[in-house]
Amino acid sequence: MQIDTIDKSRELRAYRFGMLMFLVTQAVPFTVIYAVEYLFDEFYISPKANQWLGTVEVLLVLASWWLGRQGLAAIRQNRLLDLVTKFRQSLLLGTASLVVLGYQWGTRFVPPSTRYGEVYYTLTGVTGFYTLVSLFVLLAISIRAAKVKLSSDNYWDAEATMYLWTFGLLTNVISYVLLYWI
Amino acid sequence: MAQNIITQPDTYRTRPMMPPVLRGFLWAAIGFLVFNMATIAVDPFRGHPFVTEVSAVIGWAGGVIGWLLGVGGWEGIVLPLFGSPSAWVEPLDWRRYFELSTDHKVIGIQYLVSASGTFLIAGLIAMGIRYELMQPSLHFFTYANQYLTAVGIHGTLMMFAVGTVALIGGLGNYFVPLMIGAKSTVFPRLSGIGHWLVPAGVLTVIFSPLLGYWDTGWRGYEPLAMQDPGGIVYYYLGVAALTLSSSFVSVNLAATIIFQRARGVTWARLPLFVWGTITVSLLNLIWLPEIQMTFILGLLDKLVPFNFFDAIGSPLSYLSLFWLFGHPEVYIIVVPAISLWNEIIPVMAQKSLFARSWAVIGLIFVMMLSGLVWAHHMFTNMRNSEIFPFSFFTEMISIPTGFSFMAAIGTLWKSRMRLYTPGLLVIMSLFNFLIGGLTGVFLADPPVNFQVHNTFFVVAHFHYTIIGGMVFTWMAAMYYWLPKLSGRMYSEFWGKFLAIVIFIGFNGAFSQMFLLGLHGMNRWVPAYPPYLQPMNYEVSLFAFLLGAGFVGHAIHIAWAWAKGPKAQENPWNSRTLEWMTSSPPPRNNFDGEVEVSGSFYRYDVDKLPGVIHPTE
Ligand code: HEM
Ligand SMILES: [Cu+2]
Numbered sequence: 001m002q003i004d005t006i007d008k009s010r011e012l013r014a015y016r017f018g019m020l021m022f023l024v025t026q027a028v029p030f031t032v033i034y035a036v037e038y039l040f041d042e043f044y045i046s047p048k049a050n051q052w053l054g055t056v057e058v059l060l061v062l063a064s065w066w067l068g069r070q071g072l073a074a075i076r077q078n079r080l081l082d083l084v085t086k087f088r089q090s091l092l093l094g095t096a097s098l099v100v101l102g103y104q105w106g107t108r109f110v111p112p113s114t115r116y117g118e119v120y121y122t123l124t125g126v127t128g129f130y131t132l133v134s135l136f137v138l139l140a141i142s143i144r145a146a147k148v149k150l151s152s153d154n155y156w157d158a159e160a161t162m163y164l165w166t167f168g169l170l171t172n173v174i175s176y177v178l179l180y181w182i
Numbered sequence: 183m184a185q186n187i188i189t190q191p192d193t194y195r196t197r198p199m200m201p202p203v204l205r206g207f208l209w210a211a212i213g214f215l216v217f218n219m220a221t222i223a224v225d226p227f228r229g230h231p232f233v234t235e236v237s238a239v240i241g242w243a244g245g246v247i248g249w250l251l252g253v254g255g256w257e258g259i260v261l262p263l264f265g266s267p268s269a270w271v272e273p274l275d276w277r278r279y280f281e282l283s284t285d286h287k288v289i290g291i292q293y294l295v296s297a298s299g300t301f302l303i304a305g306l307i308a309m310g311i312r313y314e315l316m317q318p319s320l321h322f323f324t325y326a327n328q329y330l331t332a333v334g335i336h337g338t339l340m341m342f343a344v345g346t347v348a349l350i351g352g353l354g355n356y357f358v359p360l361m362i363g364a365k366s367t368v369f370p371r372l373s374g375i376g377h378w379l380v381p382a383g384v385l386t387v388i389f390s391p392l393l394g395y396w397d398t399g400w401r402g403y404e405p406l407a408m409q410d411p412g413g414i415v416y417y418y419l420g421v422a423a424l425t426l427s428s429s430f431v432s433v434n435l436a437a438t439i440i441f442q443r444a445r446g447v448t449w450a451r452l453p454l455f456v457w458g459t460i461t462v463s464l465l466n467l468i469w470l471p472e473i474q475m476t477f478i479l480g481l482l483d484k485l486v487p488f489n490f491f492d493a494i495g496s497p498l499s500y501l502s503l504f505w506l507f508g509h510p511e512v513y514i515i516v517v518p519a520i521s522l523w524n525e526i527i528p529v530m531a532q533k534s535l536f537a538r539s540w541a542v543i544g545l546i547f548v549m550m551l552s553g554l555v556w557a558h559h560m561f562t563n564m565r566n567s568e569i570f571p572f573s574f575f576t577e578m579i580s581i582p583t584g585f586s587f588m589a590a591i592g593t594l595w596k597s598r599m600r601l602y603t604p605g606l607l608v609i610m611s612l613f614n615f616l617i618g619g620l621t622g623v624f625l626a627d628p629p630v631n632f633q634v635h636n637t638f639f640v641v642a643h644f645h646y647t648i649i650g651g652m653v654f655t656w657m658a659a660m661y662y663w664l665p666k667l668s669g670r671m672y673s674e675f676w677g678k679f680l681a682i683v684i685f686i687g688f689n690g691a692f693s694q695m696f697l698l699g700l701h702g703m704n705r706w707v708p709a710y711p712p713y714l715q716p717m718n719y720e721v722s723l724f725a726f727l728l729g730a731g732f733v734g735h736a737i738h739i740a741w742a743w744a745k746g747p748k749a750q751e752n753p754w755n756s757r758t759l760e761w762m763t764s765s766p767p768p769r770n771n772f773d774g775e776v777e778v779s780g781s782f783y784r785y786d787v788d789k790l791p792g793v794i795h796p797t798e
Contacts, residue, residue, distance in 0.1 A: 014441035029475035147265030
């Protein structure tokens with residue numbers, strides 16, 4: 001019995017560490033784009049970039065992340081139903097942020113043929129891809145949670161989702177700051 | 183999540199299904215078609231052919247997704263992710279090698295087979311290259327671009343699907359958990375699905391000429407790449423799949439080494455090969471994502487097109503971004519080999535490992551310095567003042583490399599080395615790597631570099647490090663661990679004979695390439711001045727001997743694996759943990775809890791370092 005709980009906690013630590021390590025490595029590609037953006041644009045911001053839409057987009061991600069956090073807090077207190085609802089709401093807001101991004105892409109406020117435009121589309125595209133993956137996981141885990149009955153002593157899946165979504169929040173915020181402020 | 187996969191011997195699969203690999207191909211074809219047609223449907227420029235460069239990229243993504251789901255990702259990963267009970271059952275017979283697996287030993291063998299198969303294919307292409315170079319003008323290939331594509335595919339496969347994969351994905355997945363006394367890995371499914379990215383990536387690179395001959399070689403140099411025909415697109419994508427595979431394995435093995443060590447396997451006792459694996463995993467985790475993003479930027483340059491790396495942008499930035507990854511990559515390939523020397527030599531000599539901690543420190547410093555030397559590949563494009571620091575660090579990196587080398591020499595010193603095949607191959611590898619390393623120091627010297635850059639001198643240098651250092655050691659490790667992998671023994675005569683064949687073939691071919699380079703033979707050209715023909719002709723003959731030798735080894739190892747005589751439990755009298763279980767090991771590796779209380783490399787004590795406490 002003793003051994004069993006030790007093994008369980010060691011396993012959990014291994015999962016956490018592995019997930020964290022994976023996310024740290026995923027910061028590398030972003031660093032490459034940031035470096036390229038600095039190389040070509042330094043601190044230039046195109047007057048054509050639509051700051052309002054950019055802000056709305058990042059606020060949606062922030063709100064979505066906040067709801068996800070509440071879902072995680074809920075399962076820590078064994079409230080499974082709240083986890084599922086919060087994750088689904090979070091998914092909805094996250095999707096809305098992608099719709100806003102899609103709208104910006106569709107209107108092409110920022111011409112793709114400019115230096116700023118290249119970096120803009122690359123950075124928002126890559127950030128959007130990671131967002132999409134996080135949303136897929138939010139969806140999957142919100143379904144899984146109900147099926148396998150996550151509980152206050154078995155909620156790693158929900159935790160992992162929030163690791164991923166926190167990474168998504170960070171990349172969205174940094175992209176926003178780089179593209180619209182500095 | 184692990185409870186969703188059951189291993190069941192008698193009743194295979196609850197529902198009948200198509201063989202997973204076949205289903206993978208089918209789903210890949212469907213995925214490609216669907217994604218391709220969806221792209222064509224929204225193409226603003228109607229009238230394009232059915233497959234365009236853009237639709238080929240998106241179709242490829244659909245194809246890879248279909249493939250991964252088909253080989254078992256659907257039942258093994260996606261369904262459990264959504265919480266459905268999985269109908270996936272891993273069989274215990276040969277079929278388990280042809281589908282998604284969660285057993286690190288099965289995964290290791292899958293990686294070994296994929297890497298070996300790729301090695302033979304890319305080797306066959308090398309034979310074509312050497313056949314072409316037997317005459318000073320085009321006679322085998324029809325167009326120069328065909329030749330260049332062949333060189334590019336050869337290099338790309340060898341670097342990303344053999345060098346990076348064989349020792350970590352293959353031997354690492356199989357042996358690292360055993361060597362630390364673990365019963366499984368932390369993320370078995372990650373490595374499991376990672377393997378299936380290898381065939382996907384290899385096929386992508388092999389079929390790249392369908393989209394047009396690309397001529398940049400394995401480095402994808404810009405701005406050439408963005409003017410290239412479509413084939414370059416599949417070079418980027420193939421490499422993306424292959425590097426992703428290695429990243430997955432690295433996450434899994436690093437977490438396993440940190441968290442799954444048996445009691446008593448402290449960092450101070452960690453086997454050398456495990457040290458090699460964790461240092462390389464860290465290198466992989468930093469630099470593989472870096473090159474992936476660089477290639478995505480290259481892809482956008484080609485498709486949109488953007489101008490990151492052309493004359494409007496900065497071609498030199500591409501070179502830097504490539505070699506920032508590229509130099510660590512050479513250590514990703516060679517560090518596991520270096521660590522294997524010190525794994526095998528003490529066993530073969532039955533003598534304590536000399537200066538073990540220095541060997542480990544060497545590995546770690548190589549890892550850290552390898553990010554500081556990249557520009558030695560670009561000296562001809564740099565100002566004098568910029569060259570110096572890179573020249574300096576490059577020469578410095580040979581010092582920690584030397585530590586590992588010295589540990590090997592120190593162990594050999596006054597030992598009675600048993601020259602069985604693994605021992606022989608390791609000594610050959612030491613010899614070859616010494617030549618490769620020393621010529622590297624020459625290359626780091628700017629005046630020499632200006633003379634021989636882009637000549638066959640460089641080609642000889644890196645083949646001495648990669649074939650001479652890594653491939654010879656890989657062979658040694660295969661013979662060393664064959665009794666563990668299969669429970670069977672190889673033929674000592676054929677092992678040694680073939681080792682001598684590849685040693686002669688290799689040195690005959692590549693030592694003369696140094697001279698060819700000095701005489702003015704350029705890389706990347708299918709035609710050359712006639713005065714170079716005699717030596718080229720000879721090099722090719724030795725190269726064919728080398729190729730035949732490798733095929734011989736492959737056949738011999740395959741024969742021994744299946745039909746060789748039964749091996750003893752611990753034929754080399756080794757002290758590491760993988761030899762404390764049966765051969766091949768059972769699904770859970772050890773029948774009990776492993777505990778370690780001594781050094782694996784001390785041959786002056788009798789007591790074995792590890793014991794197994796049987797579970798009731
Ligand atoms: C003591 C260690 C080493 C030193 C000092 C060294 C130095 C160099 C230098 C200066 C070059 C550039 C030559 C040129 O193009 O002008 C070079 C090329 C190369 N080296 Fe090394 N090297 C070392 C070890 C290795 C190892 C261990 C490997 C592989 C396992 C390796 C693989 C390569 C490759 C692939 C190239 C050619 C890249 C290309 O241009 O396509 N080197 N090396
Ligand atoms: Cu280098």
